[in-house]
Amino acid sequence: MSAYLAVVAMRYQMLLQYRAAALAGFVTQFFWGAIKLMVLAAFLAASSREQPMSWAEIVAYVWLGQALLGLLPWNVDPEIQEKFTTGAVAYELLRPLDLYFFWYARTLAFRMATTTLRAMPMLVVALFVLPLVGLAEWQLAPPPSWASTVWFFASLAATVLLATACTMVMHISLYWTISGRGITVAAGGIVPVLCGLTVPLPLFPDWAQTFLYWQPLRGLADTPFRIYSGHIAPAEAAPEIALQLAWTVVIVLCGRALLRRAQRSLVVQGG
Amino acid sequence: MSGLRLYLRYLGVSIRSQMQYRASFFAASLGTFIVTGVEAVGIWALFERFGHLTQWTLSQVALFYGLVNIAFAFTDALARGFDLFGAQFVKTGNFDRLLVRPRSTFLQLAGHEFTLYRVGRLTMGVLVLAYALATLDLSWGIAEFAVFLFALVGAFLFFYGLIVIQATISFWTTESLEIMNALTYGGVETAQYPLAIYREGFRRFFTYAVPLGCVSYFPMVYVLGIDDPLGSSRLFQAASPLAGFLFFGLTLLFWRFGLRRYASTGS
Numbered sequence: 001m002s003a004y005l006a007v008v009a010m011r012y013q014m015l016l017q018y019r020a021a022a023l024a025g026f027v028t029q030f031f032w033g034a035i036k037l038m039v040l041a042a043f044l045a046a047s048s049r050e051q052p053m054s055w056a057e058i059v060a061y062v063w064l065g066q067a068l069l070g071l072l073p074w075n076v077d078p079e080i081q082e083k084f085t086t087g088a089v090a091y092e093l094l095r096p097l098d099l100y101f102f103w104y105a106r107t108l109a110f111r112m113a114t115t116t117l118r119a120m121p122m123l124v125v126a127l128f129v130l131p132l133v134g135l136a137e138w139q140l141a142p143p144p145s146w147a148s149t150v151w152f153f154a155s156l157a158a159t160v161l162l163a164t165a166c167t168m169v170m171h172i173s174l175y176w177t178i179s180g181r182g183i184t185v186a187a188g189g190i191v192p193v194l195c196g197l198t199v200p201l202p203l204f205p206d207w208a209q210t211f212l213y214w215q216p217l218r219g220l221a222d223t224p225f226r227i228y229s230g231h232i233a234p235a236e237a238a239p240e241i242a243l244q245l246a247w248t249v250v251i252v253l254c255g256r257a258l259l260r261r262a263q264r265s266l267v268v269q270g271g
Numbered sequence: 272m273s274g275l276r277l278y279l280r281y282l283g284v285s286i287r288s289q290m291q292y293r294a295s296f297f298a299a300s301l302g303t304f305i306v307t308g309v310e311a312v313g314i315w316a317l318f319e320r321f322g323h324l325t326q327w328t329l330s331q332v333a334l335f336y337g338l339v340n341i342a343f344a345f346t347d348a349l350a351r352g353f354d355l356f357g358a359q360f361v362k363t364g365n366f367d368r369l370l371v372r373p374r375s376t377f378l379q380l381a382g383h384e385f386t387l388y389r390v391g392r393l394t395m396g397v398l399v400l401a402y403a404l405a406t407l408d409l410s411w412g413i414a415e416f417a418v419f420l421f422a423l424v425g426a427f428l429f430f431y432g433l434i435v436i437q438a439t440i441s442f443w444t445t446e447s448l449e450i451m452n453a454l455t456y457g458g459v460e461t462a463q464y465p466l467a468i469y470r471e472g473f474r475r476f477f478t479y480a481v482p483l484g485c486v487s488y489f490p491m492v493y494v495l496g497i498d499d500p501l502g503s504s505r506l507f508q509a510a511s512p513l514a515g516f517l518f519f520g521l522t523l524l525f526w527r528f529g530l531r532r533y534a535s536t537g538s
Contacts, residue, residue, distance in 0.1 A: 024449040024450040025449055027450050027453060028449055028450060028452050028453040028457065031453040031457050032453070032457060032460070034473070035457060035460055035461055035469075038468065038469045038470060038473065039317075039324075039464055039468065040317075042324055042325055042464075042468035042469075043317050043320075043321040043324055044321070045325070046321065046322075046323060046324060046325045046326075047321045047322060049322075051320070051321075052320075181295070181299065182295070182298045182299065182302060185298075185299060185302030185303065185305075185306065186302055186305070188302075188306055189302060189305035189306040189308075189309050190305070190309075192309065193309045193312060193313065198309055198310070198312070198313040199313045199316050199317060203316065203317065203320045204316045204319075204320070205316065205319045205320065
């Protein structure tokens, strides 16, 4: 176990080095969130019907989405990708560790490091700075209760595990595709819309809600964001998190099965 | 060989080289088609839920979406050399090799790559535009058609200019800065909706500082033949894409300014 923890800590420290890139990312992310909020505000203002989400719940959903964007499984760790093009993946097979969980630990660190750097400034700005610059209606409110806060963090932890498991499927697919470009593009298209980043899932048409509820990617964003704002009440949070964890287990098992298949017919790039 | 013929030769070589990886080209095109389409699904879902966007209908928004995505698809395909400039030319020192060739660096970078798989975004833009035109019942005269084309070229040049600025900045920073993505991709996102729905400060920024509204919103209001809720005149709407041409001209001057200050990384 300690070997896996050491891998997490080491990768995490390495990735924290890129501060300028994080600042540029922050500005872009903030800008993006502002556009989303203005569009949703305009839609909401023009509608007279009762809507499935309040403005405060939408604001929380949008800012949390911008802050935690890095968590989503939309790209592969470039260092793992490189192991496939250079053939270094052969060394990975020699390590006296379970390869799946060795990479899972690396991937976990990759997901968390890229996210924490971006999430902190975004959350500080959304929680505290916006009202000071006259944008109080865009302010991210704290969760409505302590219970919501605690369940939010529990759900967020489940999100990290789920996102890592999904990224692992992408990593293992590199055994066949090597470049990873196709799967990155495909994930970039499918993941944001099914997890709620493009449009908050409750705002999709009613007939689509059953499908959206049961598909695995919802646990990547929609579940924790709605627990945060109280849209999912604390009393209903436990089964939601159980669903996230159940999907995580399913995807981990799929990943391991894929990895076994891949290794049976592995061709190492020479050189 | 004239500059134009050389440019076309560059593009031809680029197309042939990409056609060596045909499967990869089709996969990437399909991917861009889906990614762009997801945005369209998002807009559609919001209209399903809310019915309308203040006074704007889905068909009208589809016109904005179509225009900006078609224009940006062309920019994205033809400005690849500038897009990669920081990482692939300045940081590596490869730019020195361009400088010793007896042709302008701008021409060489513009001809660096003709990124074919952007056809995915183009296709999506054309489909959504077709939906807009089929459902809108517009009276297309020569004037409307001319303003539409004017806006299309203006928007193409506007986005090209943004990417030239991004490239020029890397003369100083060496790295390409992700920050310009806020204006390029963020600009596409912004212009998919009518400018009138945004806050005033934001609208001014995208009209006077960065003339995105002049190449998308105002000319499309002209094409739609409606009264602009922002109160612009018909003449202004028809003439506004000119701002895209001027913007591009200014970025060329900025490029030349940056070029004179270029110091090789020496690697």
